[in-house]
Every structure is written in structure tokens, then in C-alpha cells.
Amino acid sequence: MSTTLTDASRTGRKPRIRLLRGLNWLVVRQHRASILAVLAMTALGALWIVHQRGQMHDALVAVGWPEKPLEQTMASGALVLTINALGALPVVLAVFLGATLVSADQEHGTAQLVTTQSVSRGRWLTAKLCWCHLTVIVCSGVVSALFTWWWKPYRAAFSFAWHDGPIFDNTGPVLPALSLFLAAAGVTIGLLLRRVLLSMVVTFGFAVFVEVAWGLVRESLASPRMINYPLNANPPAKLDGMYEMDRWVSSSDGTLFGYTHCSGLETEKAANACVKENGIVDNVVKYLGYDQMPAMQWTGAGFLLLGTIALTAFTLWRASRRPL
Template identity: 30%
Template sequence: MIWLNWRQFRLQALVAAIALALIAVYLLYLGGDIRDGYDAYRSRCGDPGDCAQARSQFQSAYQNTLLFLAAGLGLIPVVIGVFWGAPLVARELETGTHRLVWNQSVARHRWLLGRMAFVGLVAMVLTGLASLLLTWAASPYDEVTGDRFGTVEFGARDIAPIGHAVLAFTLGTVIGLLVRRTLPAMAVTGVVFLVLQFAVPNLVRPHLMPSEKATLPMTAETINRARNLGSITGAPAIGGLEVPGSPDAWISDVSPMRTADGRTLGETTFNACLNTPPKTGARGTFGDAAVCLSKLDLHVDVQYQPSDRYWAFQSGETALYVALSGVLIAFGLRRVRRA
């Protein structure tokens, strides 16, 4: 069985090895470049004003590249499910070659487990190594930006991609077993897993653990450390805040700026500070606007997940994907006896 699996899978394994080597070369280069940029950022981080500007420049230099790479890594499980999982059994059933094995001494469930274990292990190793390389390359950037909980970034760091790969491969295999045609199975696998990749981060992940709540006073320093101020509608919004004591926290909800009595700050007052603040010569990302708003005794209410829960979320989501894979494997083993 092992030799047969290798013979059938060796071309895909070779392509995967070449792709991983190319990914490794680029990420090793990128990781070195990011570390050089990080050293330059630290050398300019003298006072809060300079530090905020240096951080913004460091972030903008690598943000798009790392976001693109994280999205690309998120597609690796899709490719595994579509091109490795879906044809694994569907092609055998479609061409009738499964009868050759089933007429031998190998039981159907052992045949299916053997095929899935061999290819599934390669899928886990490939995805895990790619994730390890990207996590290493992006670690200085993640330290500065504190965005490890980002929707795209979270699924491309550490162990979560391994769970994604396991589920994608298992899903593709079981769909192939049900559909029994290679091309339809590949199409269905791609669509279903892409839906899962959208649904889990947005609908499931925020509820894996209950959120903490906090009220953040809008001092000039706090505003200058934010990533954006204002919105296209003119609402008194602020984004990219940090929770004191938990700078890498995942902030899942931020209220509009509110006055001391709890009312939302009026758009006229907010826009006056944002667009035509009194000149004070203040430094920082938002300068005079931050000083103007800080004098209004404002605050925002936030819901967040503390940064020390990061690994709990990584483990929880990975366990969820592995558990779903286990259910699919059990279903597939039951189904193959009647195929």
C-alpha cells in the first residue's frame, strides 16, 4: 500500500517540494529585509511622536506584502483539498481502478485510511512548514503592529493552517467519495471550503471565548497610537486602538467616541477637531487633531480578547478543524463499505 501510494502521488509530492523550496527562499529573504526595517524603526523610536511616525512607515512598508502572503498561504489548503483530496478516491471510482485493490486482500476501509494517511501527512508537513516560515518572517512586523488576530493573518500563522489543510484534504476526499466524478468533486470542494474559510473567522472564531470589556479614555497619546481616525460618513470613529496592558489584544468592537455623560460626540464637533484643529504644534500621527479631541474628555467602549488568549484561539480553532475532519473520516469509512 505504501509503495502504491508513493507511485501514484510522487509527481504531486515533487511539485509540492519545489513550491515549498521557492517559498522558503523568498520568505528567508523577506524575513531578513523585515528585520533590517525593524532595526531602522527602533533606531528612530526616540519619543512618542517620532515612534508613532516610524511605526506607521514600518507598517506601510510591509503591510501589503504580508497580507498578500497570508492570503496566498490561505489558498494552500484550498489547493490541497481540490487537487489532492477530491481526486484521491473520485478518480479511482470514476476509472474503475478501485476494483483491482478491493479484489485483493486489502479491506476497503484500510485502503481508504492508507491513502488518506499518506497524502494527508504530506499536506500537513507542507502547510506546517510554509506557516512556520511565514510566522518567522513576519514576527518583527507582528510585534510592532500587534495584529496577530487579524482575520487573514490569524489563519496563516503558527498551527492554524495545519488544521485548515487537514480539513480541506478530508473534505475533498469525502466529497470525491460521494460525487464519484473528479471534476465535479474538485469544484464542489473548492466552493465548500472557501465558504468555510469565510464563515469560521467571521461567525465562529469571535465566539470561541467570551469577550472582555473596557473603557478607554481618549488622551492625545492614545489617539496618536491609533491607526485611523474618522470615517467616510463623518462619524466620530477611531480604529486600531491598543488596550493598556494587552497591546496585541484582538479588539472585536469599538463604540463611537463618547462624551463623559455617555452620549456620542456630535459630528460637527468631531469634524472641527479633525479638519481645522487649533494650531498647537503637536507632533504625532494626528498632531493637533489629537490634542483638540483630548480636551473634550472623551472615551470609547471596546470589546476585546486579551493577547494572552492567542494560543488558546489557535489551539481551539485547530481542534475544531481536526474534529470536523474526524467526523468526515468516520463518515467516509462508513460510506466506502457501500461504494
């Protein structure tokens, strides 16, 4: 029997089992502070959302909902704080995780040191990108799923409609997709600018621009619908929860008039005469329905993911062509 002693037997310590080895271990160790901070933020956010959902449930039960209709929606400070934090999350991840991922190594010379070893630039950067994207997905995916779980059963109590940014952008796949896109943009900006502070500032400006632009194109993610219903009738049930994009009145032959075409006249008699003269018989509404929300979210998320793939591919190509 061999009498050779292992290091563990000589020191009396049990050997440590590493879940990560090689390059993955190096990347996680290098960015452990950022990863742990993001995971801690995710855990705190998850606990906060679960707690606030319970608070809303208790408040609604206290007023007799759903047996009794709500007299007004709920817009507590905690809800506004939650929505603001979720809206800021993609920007925070892009600035503090994406923008610093490569630029810090370039500025401090770590990139040159690593890539002079046996690890290629492409393999080193791929490992860093994988861990960055995984961290972003876990963080944004968890809080988005929990906020969706909070909002869906109680959406009638929220002061924000489904098509408003605070709801549309923070539920379903949109928040993870937007966070990934902005994080990938931050990495690319950092790679090109090579300075941490400058990369963070430019990434912040780009992220704010993207979020503003996203709000402008949100309603273009689905084809609007048109519906006619009699002039003096109540809106049909299918319009409940709709996002109204435009409205007209129309004659029997389909001619459209502005919604206030006859309502601005001084007397009801004059208004009725205007309606009769123009043959107006219907209301016409152009709208997006609540049932279109999932398709709109996945369409938007698809475009954002394509952008993420393009930015990531460019980053890897750029790193392979030029020294870091």
C-alpha cells in the same frame, strides 16, 4: 557452500533498499507526482519566506528600528503575495489533493481493481488517507511555522493586525488545521461524487464557503473583555494591540451611552453640558487582547480537527459499507 546465484549477482546490480513496502509503497508510487509537487511547493515557499524575512529585517535596520519607532507599517508586494499564497494553500490542497484522491480511482476503475485483490477496501483507503493527511500536515505546517517565525518579531511592521485573517489564519496551528479539514472534505466529496472534475469544482466551492464562514466566526473563539478608564485619560497600556469590538461612555452608576452620545453637538460648551447632565465619567471598551490570540487559535484548530476526524470517519465507514 551454496552456489545459487541471486538476481543481484546475476545482473551485477546492487539490491535496492526500499524504505516503503507493500501497500504504503503502492500508494506513494501511485500518488508520487502529487506528493513530489506538494513537497517542491513547500520547499520553494519555505525559501521564499526565509528570503523575505531577511529583506524585511534589512529594511527595518536601515530605518533605525527598533531604536526608532516606525513611521508607517510595511506592505510590500512580496508580503501581500506571500499572504495571498498562504490563504490559497488550503483550497489548493483540498482541490488538487483531497478531491482527486479517491474520485480518480473510482472514475478510472482502479478502486475496483485494487479491492479485488488481497487488500480490503478499508485498509486501502486508510493508507491513502494517512499519506494524504501527512502530506498536508508537512506542507502547511512548515510554511505556517516559518511565517510565524517571520511575523512575531516584526509584527509592529506588518500592515495587518494579529486578529486579521492574513495573520490569524496563517500563523500557529490554524493553517495546518484548516488545510486538513478542507482536504478531508475534498476526499469525502470525491468519494460521494465519484467524478474527478465535478469533485474538484464542488470542493472548490465548499472550501471558499468555509473560509468565508471562518472569517465570520473568528472573533467568537474567545470571550471578550471589558475595561473602563476615565473619560479624558489616555487608554491604559493593556489595550495596546487590542481588537476593539465596541465602545461606549458610561456614567458613574454604570449606565452606558453611545460613544458619540455627546460628541455630535455643535459646540464644546454644549458637549460639556451633555456630559455633566448625564454624569458621564468613563470610557468603556469591549475588546479582545493580543494575549488571547494563542488560545483563540488552538480553540479554532481544535474545532477544525474534530471536523477532520468526523469527515475521515464517515469516509471510512461509507467505503466499508458500499462498493467503491
